[in-house]
Amino acid sequence: MARESKPPLHHSIEADLRRKIASGEMGVGQMLPGRRDLAKHYGVSTLTVERAVDSLVRDRLLRSDDRRGTFVSAVSSQVPLKPRPTGEFAIGVVARLYMPHQDRGYGNNTWIREIVQAVEHEFSSEKHVTIFTNTVLPDGRVRPLREAVQAALESKIDGLLIVAIDSSPEEMLEVQELLALQDVQSVFVGSTELPRKAVQTFPDGFDAGYQAVGHLLRQGCEEIAYVSPFDAWWADQRGAGIAAAWEGSARPPERLRMLPLGEKRQWTVHPDAGRVGEETAEEVASIIGPRCGIIGANDEISLGLIRAMAEMGKAVGRDYLIIGFDDILPARDRHLTSLRPPWDALGREGARLLRSALAGTNESLLVRLRWRLIPRSSSRWTS
Structure with missing residues (x-):
């Protein structure tokens, strides 16, 4: 089943602000409206606005004064109309990986490590950075998947791949409800089809x-x-x-x-x-x-x-x-x-789906992979 995929909202906001700076609509030294005002104007969350503004600050088009606010800092004639290359992304990966002495012999580390390593390999480029969030805490306790996903979102990632082959349908539903409120492209790598529509891949x-x-x-x-x-x-x-x-x-x-x-x-x-x-x-x-x-x-x-x-x-x-x-x-x-189960192929397919979603060219919503006899x-x- 095909689904039209759109670029993340923060990219659209970033492009609009960049256009306003380049056209002179926002002049050098002008103070940017507050984050809440911008969020209301664009109809998004303040986190989405923050990510768009952070990108322009990194490009030195805006300067941030913690006490006074954020200001236009670039000469309009020197501002490129295009945002930073869309191929450069911060990729979040959430999974459950135990330390060797904590693994319970269930094969968890072997299976999930194969998936995570395949994802990291697919994004192994200087243009990308992968940010891993473990559901297993340093003391060995396992936090809820939703909590780990929330922590990953706070890292201001562009895309999120969730490895949830050992998560219950109830846990997955909680995460889907959380992501429905976020401006982040996400892909699930699981053991079965999710109860709600999402970009996903799993062994059949x-x-x-x-x-x-x-x-x-x-x-x-x-x-x-x-x-x-x-x-x-x-x-x-x-x-x-x-x-x-x-x-x-x-x-x-x-x-x-x-x-x-x-x-x-x-x-x-x-x-x-x-x-x-x-x-x-x-x-x-x-x-x-x-x-x-x-x-x-x-x-x-x-x-x-x-x-x-x-x-x-x-x-x-x-x-x-x-x-x-x-x-x-x-x-x-x-x-x-x-x-x-084709764990390595699941990692590669999950990475492909996420890359396509970030580029706005995703034609797949659900990909079943064949087990290997x-x-x-x-x-x-x-x-």
């Missing part, structure tokens, strides 16, 4: 589930079991993709099993999903037939299933195939086929 969980089924069918699996013990939006998205792929294959509906059959557990941020996978294994083993492909809702669940089913005498590649999601480090060591021996029959 539905498509990831669809890919998983396609891979197992190509390996000769005759039935699929999706093991999702948790009540979580991300698990439901993957499950919806799995169901759609199975329906599209025209195979018997009863050959797709959604497990466990009982009540699901509430998802928390750092559960022991591997242990839960182990606890689900007995039910899974009692239901599945030969040539079955198992899809765990994430890698930890799949690895837990493998451990527990091995104790029952069932071997991967002989009795069943199995896939997970996220491609955590143990997946590689234990030869688990997994779907990897990493095939390993857990999805290959041994005979």
